[in-house]
Amino acid sequence: MQVSRTLLSLLVFTPTILTHVSSLIRIYLLIFISFLYIYIDMVADIIGAMWFIYRFIAKTLYGEDEDEDDPPKNNCVEEPKLLGLHPNTSEKVSLF
Numbered sequence: 001m002q003v004s005r006t007l008l009s010l011l012v013f014t015p016t017i018l019t020h021v022s023s024l025i026r027i028y029l030l031i032f033i034s035f036l037y038i039y040i041d042m043v044a045d046i047i048g049a050m051w052f053i054y055r056f057i058a059k060t061l062y063g064e065d066e067d068e069d070d071p072p073k074n075n076c077v078e079e080p081k082l083l084g085l086h087p088n089t090s091e092k093v094s095l096f
Contacts, residue, residue: 080094 080096083093083095085091086093
């Protein structure tokens, strides 16, 4: 008789227990994701700081940035190509 009451009570309260367990799992998952986000943010800050330290040491040792992102500038300027004359005003029409 005692065993059947225990089984019956488990069957009756199982959905309630599962609801509480799933709520706890959601809470723990949210806490875990929050800590993971904070950890990733800290690691990104450390990597950024290390990059700036590396750049400072490289500039100090070698004097210049070897890693220029700017493409070489072309200083020669080509003359515009003459297409012809405007029929009404006789002005030169050029292609730049």
